[in-house]
Amino acid sequence: LNRQLTSGNLDAKELAIAQAGQARDYPKGIPQCGTDALRFALLAYTSQGRDINLDVLRVQGYRFFCNKLWQAVRFTLMQLGNDYKAEPFEVSGKESIMDKWILSRVAHAVERCNTDLEAYNFTQYTTTVYDFWLYDLCDIYLESVKPVISSGSDEARKVAKATLYHCVETGLRLISPAMPFLSEELWQHLPRLDSHPPSIIVHAYPETSEYPYTNEKIEADVAFAMSVIRTVRSLRSDYELTNKTKTDLYASVTDEEDKRCLVSLIPLIETLASSNKVEVLLQSSITPESIPSGCAHVTISSRCSVDIGLQGIINVERELVKLSGKKEKIEASIAKLVEQENRPDYEEKVPLPVRVNNTEKKEALLVEKKSIEAAMTALSG
Incomplete structure (x- = not known):
């Protein structure tokens, strides 16, 4: 940009004004973001029409998103191990709740990506793949699968690895049209089936009919558990507690169905809410002894409230x-x-x-x- 100014026909006064404007708009210059991040940003901007107001910081945010993809695939390869052999994915019926949840999320992502691309709705397409990778896969499933692969039973680990591989490989193919260079590089590092083509560019795009895994009930259950987790995290942040500081968590719910839901997802809550233990109580049966003193209390909704044990942790x-x-x-x-x-x-x-x-x-x-x-x-x- 500076070279364009100096090589133009501006006089000295106009040149000084233009250079001052560039320095004001880009005080630290324009960071290198890569072609995939720029392409993804431009696709996300398509809803604005032919003229767009490109935000460099948004492009840089997508560069950080590219880094997140690198980290997710690196984590996947570490969890799979060098001796992992990819096989055609089939639901075994032994999947955990979180396995079923991520399979449902990937099925929704495949359906929406196909719908968006067929309609040339690139803005919604980028939102779909971004949300799937960042919020569903990285923020929730990868965190929930760590304790399973590190200390679960052999069968649970086998199922979790197969699900993890299937979702990551599908996710790379979903984002390939928007990020061809990054997805190609990462896909080449994954274990491959004998039926796979040599490049992700010529691989078939995921089809909705290939992912019959949607489960609205489990998605609703995990959404409820995540509302508890987000509230606990916010409360812990208010008290400046780090992830290394584990606390006891007492969740009080109004009915048996909500109790069943949270009890089934205690491993997820313990992991994402940095909790030593999680107890789920019915509000109708709570006694003064049910929740110890020294707890911070917060109401999440009419359905649920939580208490976090802070005794001996903070003054x-x-x-x-x-x-x-x-x-x-x-x-x-x-x-x-x-x-x-x-x-x-x-x-x-x-x-x-x-x-x-x-x-x-x-x-x-x-x-x-x-x-x-x-x-x-x-x-x-």
Whole structure:
């Protein structure tokens, strides 16, 4: 960009203004992101029409997504081992709940990718493959399968490895049209069937009929468990607990069906919520002795609430002081923004983008304040 400016027909004054604008827009330059990340970003932008406002940071985000794919395949190869022999995938009937869940998610991804590509809906296509790889496969399934492969039974490990390989290999073929170079390189490192072609480029694209694994009930169960996990993670973050600090977790639910759901997914909750143990209790049968003292309590919904054991892990008095200090700083920031908004000439003198930014900033601070107040209430109780 700088060379284009200096080789153009701008006079010295205009050149200086243009160079200052580039320095302001790209203070650290434009990072190298690779052709696959750029292609993926451009496909994601297609809904905007012919002219797009390309955000370099978004392209860089997709470069980090490429790194995530590298890490996921590297993890898969480590878990499979050097002696793993790929075989045509068939449901054995011995799959765990999480195996069935990821098979259902990959089936949905295959269906949506085919639908989106046939309709030339590249924006939705990139969203589908991005969500499958990042949120379903990397964030949930890979984490849930670690304890199974490291310490599960031989049969459970065999089934988990077959499911893992099947989903990763399918995922690479799904993303291949958008990231041909990266998917080719990673696919070449995977074990292959004798029937596989020499390149992913000439491999058949996954067809919906080949993935009859959808299971809406299990997906709903895992979604409920993930709502518990996200709440626990948020609460742990409020108390600045690291993943190495394990806590006891007590989940209280309103009916037997919710209890059955969470009990069946205790291994997932223990892994993703960094818990020593997880107990699922019916609210109708809870006694004062059911949940020990020194717990932080938070209500997730009308169906469920959780208590996290903090006794001996944090100093309650010190934590309350620290949270109070954070709350005061946030309140001061909110008051400053409100003062600006209440000025008589605020609407006329402050540009619209700045006003929008101030409103978003205030809303984020209010959410953070509410979170801190909930953490303080839980500790005080």
